[in-house]
Amino acid sequence: xxxxxxxxxxxxxxxxxxxxxxxxxxxxxxxxxxxxxxxxxxxxxxxxxxxxxxxxxxxxxxxxxxxxxxxxxxxxxxxxxxxxxxxxxxxxxxxxxxxxxxxxxxxxxxxxxxxxxxxxxxxxxxxxxxxxxxxxxxxxxxxxxxxxxxxxxxxxxxxxxxxxxxxxxxxxxxxxxxxxxxxxxxxxxxxxxxxxxxxxxxxxxxxxxxxxxxxxxxxxxxxxxxxxxxxxxxxxxxxxxxxxxxxxxxxxxxxxxxxxxxxxxxxxxxxxxxxxxxxxxxxx
Amino acid sequence: xxxxxxxxxxxxxxxxxxxxxxxxxxxxxxxxxxxxxxxxxxxxxxxxxxxxxxxxxxxxxxxxxxxxxxxxxxxxxxxxxxxxxxxxxxxxxxxxxxxxxxxxxxxxxxxxxxxxxxxxxxxxxxxxxxxxxxxxxxxxxxxxxxxxxxxxxxxxxxxxxxxxxxxxxxxxxxxxxxxxxxxxxxxxxxxxxxxxxxxxxxxxxxxxxxxxxxxxxxxxxxxxxxxxxxxxxxxxxxxxxxxxxxxxxxxxxxxxxxxxxxxxxxxxxxxxxxxxxxxxxxxxxxxxxxxxxxxxxxxxxxxxxxxxxxxxxxxxxxxxxxxxxxxxxxxxxxxxxxxxxxxxxxxxxxxxxxxxxxxxxxxxxxxxx
Numbered sequence: 001x002x003x004x005x006x007x008x009x010x011x012x013x014x015x016x017x018x019x020x021x022x023x024x025x026x027x028x029x030x031x032x033x034x035x036x037x038x039x040x041x042x043x044x045x046x047x048x049x050x051x052x053x054x055x056x057x058x059x060x061x062x063x064x065x066x067x068x069x070x071x072x073x074x075x076x077x078x079x080x081x082x083x084x085x086x087x088x089x090x091x092x093x094x095x096x097x098x099x100x101x102x103x104x105x106x107x108x109x110x111x112x113x114x115x116x117x118x119x120x121x122x123x124x125x126x127x128x129x130x131x132x133x134x135x136x137x138x139x140x141x142x143x144x145x146x147x148x149x150x151x152x153x154x155x156x157x158x159x160x161x162x163x164x165x166x167x168x169x170x171x172x173x174x175x176x177x178x179x180x181x182x183x184x185x186x187x188x189x190x191x192x193x194x195x196x197x198x199x200x201x202x203x204x205x206x207x208x209x210x211x212x213x214x215x216x217x218x219x220x221x222x223x224x225x226x227x228x229x230x231x232x233x234x235x236x237x238x239x240x241x242x243x244x245x246x247x248x249x250x251x252x253x254x255x256x257x258x259x260x261x262x263x264x265x266x267x268x269x270x271x272x273x274x275x276x277x278x279x280x281x282x283x284x
Numbered sequence: 285x286x287x288x289x290x291x292x293x294x295x296x297x298x299x300x301x302x303x304x305x306x307x308x309x310x311x312x313x314x315x316x317x318x319x320x321x322x323x324x325x326x327x328x329x330x331x332x333x334x335x336x337x338x339x340x341x342x343x344x345x346x347x348x349x350x351x352x353x354x355x356x357x358x359x360x361x362x363x364x365x366x367x368x369x370x371x372x373x374x375x376x377x378x379x380x381x382x383x384x385x386x387x388x389x390x391x392x393x394x395x396x397x398x399x400x401x402x403x404x405x406x407x408x409x410x411x412x413x414x415x416x417x418x419x420x421x422x423x424x425x426x427x428x429x430x431x432x433x434x435x436x437x438x439x440x441x442x443x444x445x446x447x448x449x450x451x452x453x454x455x456x457x458x459x460x461x462x463x464x465x466x467x468x469x470x471x472x473x474x475x476x477x478x479x480x481x482x483x484x485x486x487x488x489x490x491x492x493x494x495x496x497x498x499x500x501x502x503x504x505x506x507x508x509x510x511x512x513x514x515x516x517x518x519x520x521x522x523x524x525x526x527x528x529x530x531x532x533x534x535x536x537x538x539x540x541x542x543x544x545x546x547x548x549x550x551x552x553x554x555x556x557x558x559x560x561x562x563x564x565x566x567x568x569x570x571x572x573x574x575x576x577x578x579x580x581x582x583x584x585x586x587x588x589x590x591x592x593x594x595x596x597x598x599x600x601x602x603x604x605x606x607x608x609x610x611x612x613x614x615x616x617x618x619x620x621x622x623x624x625x626x627x628x629x630x631x632x633x634x635x636x637x638x639x640x641x642x643x644x645x646x647x648x649x650x651x652x653x
Contacts, residue, residue, distance in 0.1 A: 076545060076546075097548035099548065104546070106546070107542045107546065110540060110543060113538065113593075115592050116535075120535075124536055125547070127547040132533075180547070
């Protein structure tokens with residue numbers, strides 16, 4: 001199972017540090033992604049793995065194709081070439097609803113909704129589990145309660161979304177995706193625009209979800225030091241291609257920060273991984 | 285929208301069981317009472333003069349209400365059994381007009397509410413998406429050019445509306461649609477059809493035809509009877525039932541296209557099917573009453589201001605508020621000027637326009653896409 005063939009030195013990273021092969025929840029192969037408006041493919045990626053029961057962060061500068069890649073992984077964008085498989089099955093083999101029971105997605109920008117209550121929003125997460133005429137079942141109720149608890153917003157259940165702060169709103173949206181009760185979760189920049197407190201609340205929720213329920217998470221993060229701290233694997237992207245892949249301690253190097261993000265930085269590995277950005281490098 | 289917070293004191297279990305709030309019940313009840321009163325006023329006045337008491341006694345005449353033959357005459361057009369004059373005036377002439385008002389009010393309101401969710405635009409209405417101008421053009425063309433087809437005018441109006449909507453959808457379609465494109469395409473199609481309408485007026489040589497056409501284009505309940513009830517009732521019942529059933533889909537659509545898709549909704553399909561339901565509802569109204577302006581736009585707004593944006597509440601409330609407002613407006617249209625009847629569309633336009641303006645001034649966020 002070669003993860004990426006972009007770099008030969010990654011060929012040996014198909015196993016974890018104990019030499020155990022890792023299963024992948026999501027696999028993208030030979031992906032070429034583009035939008036109708038663009039001529040050139042935005043993302044060109046031979047193979048991408050999102051390891052089972054782990055948290056993987058997609059990092060990279062703006063415009064490096066992270067969101068596009070995530071859209072392809074969640075079937076929101078049909079790849080020009082290549083396939084995406086979830087637990088071994090092609091995404092196209094699922095009906096829209098069946099897929100939504102396997103794979104939860106939270107988009108980067110969510111439309112502002114004024115008068116909906118948090119609880120009503122979270123109940124919408126049960127949509128893929130309910131038929132057209134089904135009323136709310138006990139399972140639905142339990143899933144919603146769990147989601148509210150996990151996101152730590154039980155006290156906000158009756159609040160209207162429009163009256164919440166940005167961070168609380170994001171937690172409400174996350175609770176909605178959690179209520180979907182999927183094994184795999186894709187989150188597009190869930191911490192951007194949030195204050196530090198809520199950034200950590202979101203990341204801790206993700207971490208907790210992974211540890212307690214074994215949910216596979218792929219998340220786009222902007223802050224590489226947060227990514228290094230909270231995730232099991234990093235996928236670094238540059239110009240629509242995979243730059244590197246692996247556990248943070250292997251991937252995060254001063255070279256990567258210079259190559260991918262264009263910043264000069266010091267990386268400390270002891271006592272724990274720490275990234276200290278210093279200044280922007282001149283444009284390459 | 286302070287009223288929508290009235291749920292916040294309840295425990296979660298109660299709230300789930302009851303998206304039906306006190307405000308909702310009160311609102312529907314008030315609407316029902318208004319409809320009933322306006323209806324009774326409507327049946328009490330007219331050329332055949334009778335007192336309130338007489339008229340009301342005729343309405344609640346058990347010999348009619350519990351007479352199967354009478355109902356079969358009303359609903360299936362069989363021969364009418366013998367009745368007293370008062371009963372005939374009320375049950376044959378005045379009451380059906382109230383029923384048509386109820387049906388058109390409910391269908392137009394529901395249609396507007398659905399279109400506002402489908403396009404995610406508060407300014408959408410059955411008529412923004414081309415339905416009205418298409419239907420209007422079809423009606424004019426029939427009256428002026430193909431006058432032989434005048435007997436199936438309702439059908440032609442519906443057909444015109446549907447064709448215009450399909451045109452709008454086709455123009456807006458580009459590997460999928462989005463609300464902005466839909467509304468833009470609607471504006472364009474509206475413009476073209478309206479120009480065609482105005483052009484057609486030049487070919488009308490008979491003043492009577494022009495008057496009929498104008499009555500159609502402004503929306504009028506004058507002279508409607510059980511025939512109109514029979515035409516509209518089935519599509520109205522069907523579309524309203526589906527609308528209530530689809531309220532949750534509408535709610536999910538309101539979350540935004542991408543979220544709806546992530547939740548497993550086939551957005552394009554749902555949007556199209558719900559639009560078809562809305563067209564069906566609007567067509568039922570257009571077929572019997574013509575194009576009642578502003579109604580589909582304003583009623584959902586009034587309702588939203590009172591019961592909140594949840595479509596389960598919104599659709600249900602529209603089913604009550606629409607009839608109330610339509611019947612009241614029609615009372616005004618029929619009785620405001622002695623000697624002549626206004627088209628009800630004139631009244632709804634005159635009242636709806638300023639009210640909408642008031643809403644726009646009051647609400648900062650209105651009309652955002």
